[in-house]
Amino acid sequence: MLTNYGYIGLFLIAVVLFTLFMVIIPIALRFLKIVPHNPNPIKNSTFECGMETIGRTWVQFNFHYYFYALIFLALDVLVVFLYPWAVNLRALGFASFVAVIILVAIILVGYVYAWKKKVLEWK
Amino acid sequence: MNLALFIPEITLLVIAAIVILLDLFIEQKRWLAQVSISGLVIAGGVTIAMWGGSYPAIFNNMLAVDNFAIFFKMLFLGIAFLVILSSTDYVSKFSKFQGEYYALVLLATLGMMLMAATTNLIAIYIALELTSISLYALVGFLKDKKSTEASLKYLLLGAVASAVLLYGMALIFGFTGKTQLGEIAQVIQSLPPMTLLASPGLLLGIVLLVAGFGFKIAAVPFQMWVPDVYEGAPTPITAYLSVASKAAGFAVILRVFFSAFGLPVWLSLNWGLIFAALAAISMTVGNIIAIPQANIKRMLGYSSIAQAGYLMVGLAAMGMASAENILGQSGVLFFLASYAFTNMGAFIAIIAISNKLNSDLIEDYSGMGKRAPLLALALTLCLISLIGMPPAAGFMAKFYIFNAAIQNGLLWLVIIAVINSVVSAYYYLRVVKVMWLGEAASAEKVPSSGALRLALLLCCIGVLLLGVIPGYAIRLAQLAANIFAY
Numbered sequence: 134m135l136t137n138y139g140y141i142g143l144f145l146i147a148v149v150l151f152t153l154f155m156v157i158i159p160i161a162l163r164f165l166k167i168v169p170h171n172p173n174p175i176k177n178s179t180f181e182c183g184m185e186t187i188g189r190t191w192v193q194f195n196f197h198y199y200f201y202a203l204i205f206l207a208l209d210v211l212v213v214f215l216y217p218w219a220v221n222l223r224a225l226g227f228a229s230f231v232a233v234i235i236l237v238a239i240i241l242v243g244y245v246y247a248w249k250k251k252v253l254e255w256k
Numbered sequence: 257m258n259l260a261l262f263i264p265e266i267t268l269l270v271i272a273a274i275v276i277l278l279d280l281f282i283e284q285k286r287w288l289a290q291v292s293i294s295g296l297v298i299a300g301g302v303t304i305a306m307w308g309g310s311y312p313a314i315f316n317n318m319l320a321v322d323n324f325a326i327f328f329k330m331l332f333l334g335i336a337f338l339v340i341l342s343s344t345d346y347v348s349k350f351s352k353f354q355g356e357y358y359a360l361v362l363l364a365t366l367g368m369m370l371m372a373a374t375t376n377l378i379a380i381y382i383a384l385e386l387t388s389i390s391l392y393a394l395v396g397f398l399k400d401k402k403s404t405e406a407s408l409k410y411l412l413l414g415a416v417a418s419a420v421l422l423y424g425m426a427l428i429f430g431f432t433g434k435t436q437l438g439e440i441a442q443v444i445q446s447l448p449p450m451t452l453l454a455s456p457g458l459l460l461g462i463v464l465l466v467a468g469f470g471f472k473i474a475a476v477p478f479q480m481w482v483p484d485v486y487e488g489a490p491t492p493i494t495a496y497l498s499v500a501s502k503a504a505g506f507a508v509i510l511r512v513f514f515s516a517f518g519l520p521v522w523l524s525l526n527w528g529l530i531f532a533a534l535a536a537i538s539m540t541v542g543n544i545i546a547i548p549q550a551n552i553k554r555m556l557g558y559s560s561i562a563q564a565g566y567l568m569v570g571l572a573a574m575g576m577a578s579a580e581n582i583l584g585q586s587g588v589l590f591f592l593a594s595y596a597f598t599n600m601g602a603f604i605a606i607i608a609i610s611n612k613l614n615s616d617l618i619e620d621y622s623g624m625g626k627r628a629p630l631l632a633l634a635l636t637l638c639l640i641s642l643i644g645m646p647p648a649a650g651f652m653a654k655f656y657i658f659n660a661a662i663q664n665g666l667l668w669l670v671i672i673a674v675i676n677s678v679v680s681a682y683y684y685l686r687v688v689k690v691m692w693l694g695e696a697a698s699a700e701k702v703p704s705s706g707a708l709r710l711a712l713l714l715c716c717i718g719v720l721l722l723g724v725i726p727g728y729a730i731r732l733a734q735l736a737a738n739i740f741a742y
Contacts, residue, residue: 138459144460242276249281
C-alpha cells in the first residue's frame with residue numbers, strides 16, 4: 134500500500150527536480166560563458182510580431198470598461214445558450230421554452246441591477 | 257423529473273432575486289431582512305415536510321433528495337436564519353449594500369444546500385463554486401483594509417484549492433470514466449485489486465480531493481486563510497463561514513468518500529488513516545496556536561480549526577468502520593448540529609458586544625459580566641460547550657464521536673483528542689475569567705436589538721436542548737446517516 138504513495142512521492146520529487154533543473158540550466162550556461170552576452174537595444178526591446186512597441190506596458194485603462202466587460206460577459210453567455218435553442222425551438226418543445234425564460238429572467242435581474250446602479254452611464 | 261422536490265432551492269433563488277430588485281426600488285431597507293427571512297422560513301417548511309420520505313433523485317440523478325440532504329438543508333436554512341437575524345444591526349456598517357448582502361447570504365445558502373444534495377462530481381464543483389464566490393464577496397463587505405485583504409486572500413487561496421480539487425476530480429474521472437458517485441463506486445469495486453494497486457492515479461485523486469475539501473473545512477495544513485479571513489470579515493459572515501461553510505464541506509466529504517470510495521475495505525482504511533492523521537494535526541495545531549491569541553475572532557478561528565479536527569475523528573471512524581456501523585457518520589452529523597448552535601451563539605454574543613466596544617480584543621471584554629450579564633452568560637455557555645463540558649451540547653457531541661472512534665479501534669486518536677480538549681479549556685476559560693472576574697472599564701450597559709437577542713436565545717436553547725435531552729437530535733442524525741448503511 135505504501136509503495137503506491139511512494140510512486141506519487143517519486144513523481145512529486147521528479148517534478149520538483151525537473152523544475153529546478155530547467156531554471157538552473159540557463160543560469161549555469163551563462164555562468165560557464167557558453168551563452169554569449171552582448172545586449173543591444175533591438176535585442177532588449179519587446180517582441181511584438183514585428184510591430185514597433187510604443188510607450189510603456191503600464192498603461193492606464195478607464196475603470197468603466199470593467200463594468201461593461203462584466204455585463205457583456207453575462208449577455209454573451211445568454212446568447213451562447215439562446216442561439217442553439219432558437220435553432221431547435223420546435224424540436225425542444227415547451228419545457229425548454231420555460232427553461233430559457235427562467236435563464237433570461239435571471240440575467241434580466243442582473244441587467245436591471247446594473248442599469249439602476251447607473252453602470253450604463255458614461256461619466 | 258419531479259420539480260416539486262426542488263422547491264426549497266427555487267424559493268431561495270427567487271427570494272434572492274426579489275431582494276436584489278427590492279433593494280433598488282424601496283427606501284425602507286429593513287424590509288429586505290424580513291423578505292429574506294420569510295423566504296428562508298418557506299424553504300425550511302417545505303424541506304421539513306419532505307423529511308422521512310423516499311424520493312427519486314432529480315436532474316438526471318445529479319441531486320439526491322434523501323434524508324441526509326434534507327438534514328443538511330434544514331441545518332443550512334437554520335444557520336442562514338440566525339445569520340440574517342444577527343446581521344440586522346450590523347448591516348448599518350455597509351448601509352449602501354444591504355440588498356447585495358442579504359441576496360449573497362441566500363445564494364451562499366443555496367450553494368450549500370446543493371452541495372449537500374449532489375451525487376455527481378461536476379455538480380459538486382458547481383455548487384461549491386456558487387458557495388465560495390458568494391462568500392468571497394461577503395468577506396470583503398466592510399471595505400476597510402483588513403476586510404479587503406481578507407477577501408483577496410480568501411479568493412486567491414480558494415481558487416488554488418478549487419484548482420487542486422478539480423485536478424483530483426479529473427484524475428478520478430480519468431481513472432474510472434464516470435462522474436456519478438455511485439458509478440465510480442461500481443467501477444472501483446469491479447476492478448481486480450491488483451489493477452488498483454498497480455495504478456497510483458486513483459490514490460493521488462483521492463489525496464487531492466482531501467486537500468480541496470480540507471480547505472473548505474479548514475483542516476491543517478489547509479488552514480492558512482482562516483485567521484486573517486475570520487478577523488477581517490464582518491462578524492456575522494465569520495460566524496456563517498465557521499459554521500455553515502464547514503458543515504457543507506463535511507456534507508460533501510461524507511457523501512463522496514462514503515458513496516464513491518466506501519468499498520473495497522482496504523481503500524476506506526486508507527483514507528480513514530489520512531483523516532485520522534489530519535484530525536490529530538488539526539486538533540493540536542489549532543488548540544496550541546489559539547492559546548496566545550489576543551483577538552477573540554482570531555481565537556475562535558483557531559478554535560474552529562481544532563473543532564474541525566474533532567469532527568475528522570468521526571470521518572476517520574467512518575473509514576475504519578465495518579459497513580453496518582454508522583456511528584461515525586451520525587456522530588459527525590450530530591456534532592455539526594451542536595457546533596452550529598454553539599458557534600453561532602458565541603459569535604452572536606460577540607457581535608452584540610463588539611457593536612458597543614468597537615473592539616474584538618479579549619482584554620476589552622473585562623467586566624462584561626457586570627455590563628451585560630445576559631450576553632456574558634450566553635457567551636459563557638457557548639464557550640463551555642466548545643470545551644465539551646456538560647450540560648452543554650458540545651459534551652454530548654464529543655462523547656458520541658469519541659465513542660464511535662473507540663469502537664473502531666482508534667483509541668490513540670481519542671487520547672490525543674481528549675488531551676487537546678483539556679488544552680483548549682485554558683483559552684476558552686480565559687475569556688470567561690476576563691468577563692466575570694475582570695474590572696469593568698466603564699459601567700455603561702451594552703445594548704442589543706430584539707432580533708439579535710432572539711437569535712442568541714434560540715442558540716442557547718439549542719445548546720442546552722442538545723446537551724440535556726439529545727435523544728431526539730441523535731435519532732434525527734441516525735436517520736439521516738442511514739443512507740450510508742448498505
